[in-house]
Amino acid sequence: MDIRDKRILEALQEDATLPVADLADRVGLSTSACWRRIKALEEDGLIARRVALIDRRKTNVAMTVFVGVRTSRHSMAWLDAFRKVIQGIPEIVEAYRLTGDMDYLLRLVVPSVEVYDAVYKKMISEVDFTDVTSFISMEELKYTTAVPLRYA
Template identity: 75%
Template sequence: MLDQRDRRIVEYLQHDADMPVTDLADLVGLSASACWRRIKSLEESGLITRRVALVDRRKANVGMTVFVAVRTSRHSIEWLESFRSAIADIPEIVEAYRLTGDMDYLLRMVVPDVEVYDAVYKQLIARLDFTDISSFIGMEELKYTTAVPMNYLI
């Protein structure tokens, strides 16, 4: 069972995973060793899956975000595994979701320009058959976060 301090620890770490444990402990009202033990427990429980560095996409020259809606007429496990394998091999695809509704899959890609997106598109259609692929270029990022809300933890 997680308490309010655990929630606050996770909230702070989602915003700055490099925060020194002593500073974090002060913020949540714990000793540094007690805070460290809680962090380790949160990692062992799987709530904190890993700590990563977030890269500025523009400085990495992949400032364009393209959302790609995919529709297929094939709904077999074999096709899904082929699709999963194909997108795993393409680093420009940073997120992929299987959906309900009119579209079967939604991909989020980061690329430097339309020419690179077109090359990725050609990689996809060379490997698999699709009924429809619709692309949407993000014009402005209004909100982006990797943090998830902590108010639903049990």
């Protein structure tokens, strides 16, 4: 990947709807050369997909809740059951397996504490946990979907 590929990726992370001609002008390429590079970046898997980012406030899911999960069960069967449960809950938008004191961290977007409580009850009715700790975000200080490219 060269500097032009990085510039293409930076621009697409800002706005994936940019016309190829405009993108080509930004990075100093012809339209066809730019299009070929974009296709190569897609084929190489560097561009995994293109999506629309939705304004959570306008769709009534402005509340962010982080949920830390601990379990005493570390079997593949438990993990598979947990994955199945969280895949079926659209309010859970991110989930991570961690090192340290907490086993899993979830990020949820919900309209209210009542909706979060319903999600919580669904989770605990389907999977056994040792501990579930919730953190309601009071303010979003930084949010981005852009990946830093200086390491690529």
